[in-house]
Amino acid sequence: xxxxxxxxxxxxxxxxxxxxxxxxxxxxxxxxxxxxxxxxxxxxxxxxxxxxxxxxxxxxxxxxxxxxxxxxxxxxxxxxxxxxxxxxxxxxxxxxxxxxxxxxxxxxxxxxxxxxxxxxxxxxxxxxxxxxxxxxxxxxxxxxxxxxxxxxxxxxxxxxxxxxxxxxxxxxxxxxxxxxxxxxxxxxxxxx
Amino acid sequence: xxxxxxxxxxxxxxxxxxxxxxxxxxxxxxxxxxxxxxxxxxxxxxxxxxxxxxxxxxxxxxxxxxxxxxxxxxxxxxxxxxxxxxxxxxxxxxxxxxxxxxxxxxxxxxxxxxxxxxxxxxxxxxxxxxxxxxxxxxxxxxxxxxxxxxxxxxxxxxxxxxxxxxxxxxxxxxxxxxxxxxxxxxxxxxxx
DNA sequence: CGTTCTTGTTAATGAGCGTTAACGTCATTT
DNA sequence: AAATGACGTTAACGCTCATTAACAAGAACG
Numbered sequence: 001x002x003x004x005x006x007x008x009x010x011x012x013x014x015x016x017x018x019x020x021x022x023x024x025x026x027x028x029x030x031x032x033x034x035x036x037x038x039x040x041x042x043x044x045x046x047x048x049x050x051x052x053x054x055x056x057x058x059x060x061x062x063x064x065x066x067x068x069x070x071x072x073x074x075x076x077x078x079x080x081x082x083x084x085x086x087x088x089x090x091x092x093x094x095x096x097x098x099x100x101x102x103x104x105x106x107x108x109x110x111x112x113x114x115x116x117x118x119x120x121x122x123x124x125x126x127x128x129x130x131x132x133x134x135x136x137x138x139x140x141x142x143x144x145x146x147x148x149x150x151x152x153x154x155x156x157x158x159x160x161x162x163x164x165x166x167x168x169x170x171x172x173x174x175x176x177x178x179x180x181x182x183x184x185x186x187x188x189x190x191x192x
Numbered sequence: 193x194x195x196x197x198x199x200x201x202x203x204x205x206x207x208x209x210x211x212x213x214x215x216x217x218x219x220x221x222x223x224x225x226x227x228x229x230x231x232x233x234x235x236x237x238x239x240x241x242x243x244x245x246x247x248x249x250x251x252x253x254x255x256x257x258x259x260x261x262x263x264x265x266x267x268x269x270x271x272x273x274x275x276x277x278x279x280x281x282x283x284x285x286x287x288x289x290x291x292x293x294x295x296x297x298x299x300x301x302x303x304x305x306x307x308x309x310x311x312x313x314x315x316x317x318x319x320x321x322x323x324x325x326x327x328x329x330x331x332x333x334x335x336x337x338x339x340x341x342x343x344x345x346x347x348x349x350x351x352x353x354x355x356x357x358x359x360x361x362x363x364x365x366x367x368x369x370x371x372x373x374x375x376x377x378x379x380x381x382x383x384x
Numbered sequence: 385c386g387t388t389c390t391t392g393t394t395a396a397t398g399a400g401c402g403t404t405a406a407c408g409t410c411a412t413t414t
Numbered sequence: 415a416a417a418t419g420a421c422g423t424t425a426a427c428g429c430t431c432a433t434t435a436a437c438a439a440g441a442a443c444g
Contacts, residue, residue, distance in 0.1 A: 010391090025305060028220030031431060044433075045392055053432065109358065110302060113217055148363040152371050156355045160379065163351030166301065171340040179344050183379040187352065190378020191371075202421090223401060236403075237422055245402065 011049050013039045015063075018056045023103035023165070027057055027111045057111060058119040064104045065126035068097060072133045083140040090134060091161070091184045095177055098164045106165050131155070142191040153191060157184050203241050205231045207255075210248045215295035215357070219249055219303045249303060250311040256296045257318035260289060264325045275332040282326060283353070283376045287369055290356045298357050323347070334383040345383055349376050 017038035033043035209230035225235035
């Protein structure tokens, strides 16, 4: 498998810290000096690794969207033919992602407009495809009247699953995971 | 009743436009000139009505939190004794609010850290009390093991209900309202 | 050993932006 | 009619901050 054990490259360090800082105080609220300091180099040193501050955000957002979509597609194929299993797998995958990368989840819907037009379009397109994955299986399972309603339901459940950043880790990971699973399934179930 | 038909005062115009702009592009992403232009006066003219840009955000966030809490308390009293009715009323009220004031919902969890310490504390306290209202009735209805789980569930359902800004108005208001109601009840129901 | 590429550094630049100053203009009051 | 206060305006100040310039020090390599 490709589970990496290497030391993280400098680029990766930067992206990780930038994600954390952007999530905490917003894109405009964080200075390049601060990002640099977080990885032990000073402000302008970042420009050896990225063409600019915007580029960091772009790479983060595109990266998230791609990972979400790829994961979703893989899961949809693995369980193809059994919609119930597909939905369960999509939910599990989304929860894993939301719990592993809370800062990225926060960025995902918070800072999309700060992107250059081209990047924003790309992210939006990836998001749409990911949503579509869910809408298809939801409509297979629960015959909700209109597609607009199915789409609304999917977005709403995303909101539910993406609430992890607001949950101080008051409960352990497995507990939170279980609660979110039950809530998500319960919500969709109420569409019948 | 107190349904106002008066023309909105200048202060109110400013707050409304500021809310919209802050929600669209973030607190730091909006300039005072822009806010001024949105109400037909020019940048520094705002300082006749507010001591500064921060004050606008503060008044918005404190205002939201107070309205949410007040509304919640009123509903909790009106249906006191019947937990099922209380929860239903809280859900309806929250949905109404989320649909009426999408920009404010967005601000509510996005720009809290930009506040001065005192204001932020006040908002946090109001939020906690509002959450508490929900947690109490949820625990009455669904004997979920720990309080942490109940709290997590409530936050998650808030995420669900607050997803309205992501829903382009693809479906009509009453449709969206119905979907959200069913989803929220279904989610809580899965706690049993 | 000299050259070059990589990866930093600090100092300077220049734009954006919140805020204040200084100044008008009505409407209201005395 | 004079004075005052509410509500705007434009010009200037000062600070923050992303980005660029100019320069160093060590690794890779001929």
